[in-house]
């Protein structure tokens with residue numbers, strides 16, 4: 628399985644699997660409030676919040 632990690636600056640990200648064989652319809656994913664990461668259920672790409680990102684939803 629591909630362990631690609633993608634840094635993002637918002638708690639909501641759009642994923643379409645990129646242009647590779649794992650491509651899929653565009654979906655929106657919400658990063659976990661506590662761990663600040665999410666794994667796409669379609670292509671298993673791992674999105675993590677970029678260090679220092681200014682997140683409005685921060686508690």
Ligand SMILES: [Zn+2]
Nearest residue numbers: 642644667670
């Ligand atoms: Zn995906």
